[in-house]
Amino acid sequence: xxxxxxxxxxxxxxxxxxxxxxxxxxxxxxxxxxxxxxxxxxxxxxxxxxxxxxxxxxxxxxxxxxxxxxxxxxxxxxxxxxxxxxxxxxxxxxxxxxxxxxxxxxxxxxxxxxxxxx
Amino acid sequence: xxxxxxxxxxxxxxxxxxxxxxxxxxxxxxxxxxxxxxxxxxxxxxxxxxxxxxxxxxxxxxxxxxxxxxxxxxxxxxxxxxxxxxxxxxxxxxxxxxxxxxxxxxxxxxxxxxxxxx
DNA sequence: TTTGAAAATAACTGATAAGTTATATAAATT
DNA sequence: AATTTATATAACTTATCAGTTATTTTCAAA
Numbered sequence: 001x002x003x004x005x006x007x008x009x010x011x012x013x014x015x016x017x018x019x020x021x022x023x024x025x026x027x028x029x030x031x032x033x034x035x036x037x038x039x040x041x042x043x044x045x046x047x048x049x050x051x052x053x054x055x056x057x058x059x060x061x062x063x064x065x066x067x068x069x070x071x072x073x074x075x076x077x078x079x080x081x082x083x084x085x086x087x088x089x090x091x092x093x094x095x096x097x098x099x100x101x102x103x104x105x106x107x108x109x110x111x112x113x114x115x116x117x118x
Numbered sequence: 119x120x121x122x123x124x125x126x127x128x129x130x131x132x133x134x135x136x137x138x139x140x141x142x143x144x145x146x147x148x149x150x151x152x153x154x155x156x157x158x159x160x161x162x163x164x165x166x167x168x169x170x171x172x173x174x175x176x177x178x179x180x181x182x183x184x185x186x187x188x189x190x191x192x193x194x195x196x197x198x199x200x201x202x203x204x205x206x207x208x209x210x211x212x213x214x215x216x217x218x219x220x221x222x223x224x225x226x227x228x229x230x231x232x233x234x235x236x
Numbered sequence: 237t238t239t240g241a242a243a244a245t246a247a248c249t250g251a252t253a254a255g256t257t258a259t260a261t262a263a264a265t266t
Numbered sequence: 267a268a269t270t271t272a273t274a275t276a277a278c279t280t281a282t283c284a285g286t287t288a289t290t291t292t293c294a295a296a
Binding site for chain 2: 006021089
């Protein structure tokens, strides 16, 4: 799945995540999206292209303006993949619960603290 | 959140996703993880460091071996952020449903096909 | 039909990242 | 003690990427 590379890579940049957060509020043109950033217009255009290629946004042409909005494809691809990790983590979690359940009561509390591996 | 950068960036590489998929089956040492790849051991070590920094895996030391397993932190950070996007997309989806509901019956079917923005 | 605004593209620069080989450290084995 | 195995680190190369400025395309408005 080459799309996964693009989708995750797109989200690894804070500027692009901010753009998506803005689009979560509704459609916006390139200029509107560029406004809050200390960055040139071409830079934002490139970010948008990255997001579009990753299937995270779509654009429509409305005269000279090109309003962008969120798209599903990228998210769906990531979610499908992440689901695998989520269930694996849940399984480990359950296994740990089983181990803890089999332990003498006193030692449980102390051990439980170390559960969310940091 | 600087961790988000690291987590999404870590998942953007197919080798690292494969490593995580392997770890979803259970703990594995560095050598075990390196085995399926046509890649040197130092390369895999670097990938593991990236995954560890991103909070996606943890390692324990067991003599000369360093078994790795999945960790929660990275996933949680991503999930928290993705939740925002998910709800925004769902909102757009609902809005579209409302628009479609207000349309004459015949034109609905044709329009619905274009729903998953591509 | 010229002017101006919205957006994209091209060519460049500097930083980062993935891979390499060579070497170091540290524990297990003989 | 010497060797082998498991892993990490260092130094380097090449490619990719985020940003820039300069230029181009496309539409709107005068």
